[in-house]
Amino acid sequence: MKKQFKSRLILLFGMLCLPLAMSAQKQEWHLQSRELDKVYGTGVTRAYAELLKGKTPTPVIVAVLDGGIDTLHEDLKANLWRNPKEKWGDQDLDGNGYKGDVFGWNFLGGPNGQVTNESSEYQRVYFKYKSLFENVQNETDVKKKDRQHYQSWLLSKSLLKKGDTAAPVDFRSKEVKDDYFNIKDRFYGNANLIGDPYFHGTHVAGIIGAERGNAVGMDGVAGAVKLMGVRVVPNGDEYDKDVALGIRYAVDNGAQIINMSFGKRVSPEREMVEEAIRYAEKKGVLIVNAAGNEGADVDSLPHYPTPFYMKGDKRASNMITVGASGSTEAGLVAAFSNYGDQTVDVFAPGVGIYATLPNNKYSPLSGTSMATPVVAGVAALLKSYYPNLTATQLKQIIEQTVTKIDFPVTLPKSGGKKVKMTELCRTGGVVNAYEAVKMAESMK
Template identity: 45%
Template sequence: MNNFKKLIPLLLLAALPFLSSAQKANWQNLDLKKDSIFGISTEKAYTELLKGKKSTPVIVAVLDGGVDLNHEDLKRVIWINKKEVAGNGVDDDKNGYADDVHGWNFLGGKNGSIEFEALELTRLVRRDNVRFAGVTATTVAEKDKADYETYIKNRSEVEKELATAKSSLDGISGFKFVLDAVVKKIGKENPTQADFEAFKSPDQQETRVKEAVLDVLKEMDFKTFYETQIEEGVKYYTGQVKYNYNVDYDPRAIVGDNPDNSKERFYGNNDIKGPDALHGSHVAGIIGADRTNKIGVMGVADNVLIMGVRNTPNGDERDKDVANAIRYAVDNGAKVLNMSFGKAYSWDKAVVDEAVKYAVSKDVLLVHAAGNENADIDVENNFPTNKYLDGSLASSWLTVGASGPKDDETLKAAFSNYGKTSVDVFAPGVRITSTVPENKYIEEDGTSMAAPVVTGLAALIRSYYPKLTAVQVKEIIMKSVVKVNHNVSTMKGAETVSIPFADLCVTGGIVNAYNALKLAATYK
């Protein structure tokens, strides 16, 4: 949901106080032995294995909420469709998409683009509200009983989640109201820890807010906390109440397609940035932010072309858009697809399966984020998935969990989904600094950040070893992980438990660029 962009409580994040500022901005690319940080040894690979070697550009599609193609650290690596003449309103390359110079937006139309959407569960309830209008448990037809029972269960779930979202919105809005009053009394826009310590108030609410903020200021400055946790929190829960769990909200008229026709291919517009490109731009920077310009951050891969394909709103992506985004990327030359999105329900899994099979047949590697619910996706639904409806598996697909920087019990990111058979590998996904719109850089957390680390690695391998197939690249990445031979902490319900890292994923390890490139060199 929302590209897996969820509010992850600060207490769940591994702190990085032992890193220098330069290390923090690039920790995912550092080396465990050299730097004592569990990155993927990208810098070591460049220094010891790739120096002086030639590479070929690899097109990487970022299927997401939008990419800022003018960002200072991305503009040099944005894909350009050389067969298309910009701005002439003509489909010059006859691919069905006019003016798709840098990619395509399947969430747009003539008059704009979708920003917010309902969740798939909400859309299913909306559909079935019509189907079962006036029907009760006693009047439902025998042949419809199973569907009716599913509908009642889904409707109850939406109502429960909506109530929770309203309560959360009230809570964080109340906290913000009191906090704003405290900050006004302190008299500074960005008060320090010392300012809050010096603040005294007879009001119990203000005192409790002060104490909560002092805990947070051990990890970050006030401005960052206010913007990323308070303002984003209000926005997040407002979105849940107004859009995600609102059965009456349907923005699809903006696109102008028939959302129930999964076979429809040619709709949308060429605005790959869209109204909210934070998540997609962050993902793009992790993959391939310019390593030569000595500003900002450094992507994993040094010779990629980022294609923006917008298919994920602030809400759940539609299966139709996922399928079309995959097909568009494949047909326009992408060899690795990053998919940092997901949901618990699927409207039309078959159409996504068909698109995945198409990508596999065209030698494309698909990289998917495992999700941020701390759930075992061996048993919990997480779409899209590499498992087709017939039970067979996509051969060139990787599912990625998120890890932290320390090789200890905190290595598994507390929020990360896992699965001994469903998650392939883990990669850094805690406090990853990357590009966001308007030439800015922020830290983000999630399997959404771990997936592009692996996407970047896959692109790096394909760039220096272009004869390798997508299946071989997957095999290399999985065989070259750094195995983790100790237990990690995770939450099971309200209880913290210790489990072997080996039980979290197929490989039992963290991806490693140095190992992978050494192994790739042995393939013929």
């Protein structure tokens, strides 16, 4: 998934971040405010200084579903979630089925190795069903039980690129010893969160909850936070089953917020993921997911996971989908960000976000991958000071307190066309932590 950093913005697969070709700047503009600092940040710093001073927060568990986390990082290790009943080793002391899951769990691997590289989902789907569907002339010729797969195959065919080759017949990596199509076969993987491409998850984790006020590196959005690592995304597209089980693992082990900075255009086992989202919804867990980096309208070109359920017109009440914004009026909507006035809920800072990288390093990255943990961090901040807020209330507060954008913004990949912000997301605004804290206080 992650290739060499280049001197220009390049889109990376699966995980939604863009290496930023610029000198590292420790100015964390995403924490600043329009009123005090003249940038379209979140006002987090102002909220701490003016509204939360003297108040005592309660730690909130945030699960980072990603490519892994550097659990040794100087700015993260103090804020890592630690399974209170588990120890390192080949034992399952807490009886949850996952041996040695001290900091979380890795669904990409097995007893003898780690998964690093995987194909894109559209490749897996295209070659898996090619022999079944390549001669079909009309969808009515396809059995009803196969029509969803047929539609996925058609979409995959449209995405196929020159040079794409067939994935192995057994497309699941040999390191993962599971029955992929059986969601009940869930006890696989290992406890190692440090496996490529963990730089992405390390950056995401830092945005949410790098230790605040320690004079090291940078400050996370949320101070009272415990970061649970759940490794589900390799170099390539994530598997639906791993995502579904990752959500369930996070919920079952106490996560109150789940960050999902990844996505893909094809989701053949979408039901697995949807059922997991419903499970999180039932348990009152907020999910924050990235809109994607293709500069596309995801109302018409779906990006998975999606907040919409397959049957009916209902959408998940516990999901916030996030687009990426910049610091200035001229560059408010990131040129790479997906959008959609039905699917995308809010925009948040996602351009040049300075945060943690493996081996005690730091760097700015751009992407909806970065905007998403900004929102997850704001949700964790609210939950830590106002612990009785439910997932739906957190979503309500974050959406109702955005900084409304009342000037025309540039539509991504349109050649400069100007549109209203309400045409790009449901709320027409950028997340505002300062106003969100004020609203949470009033609801208390």
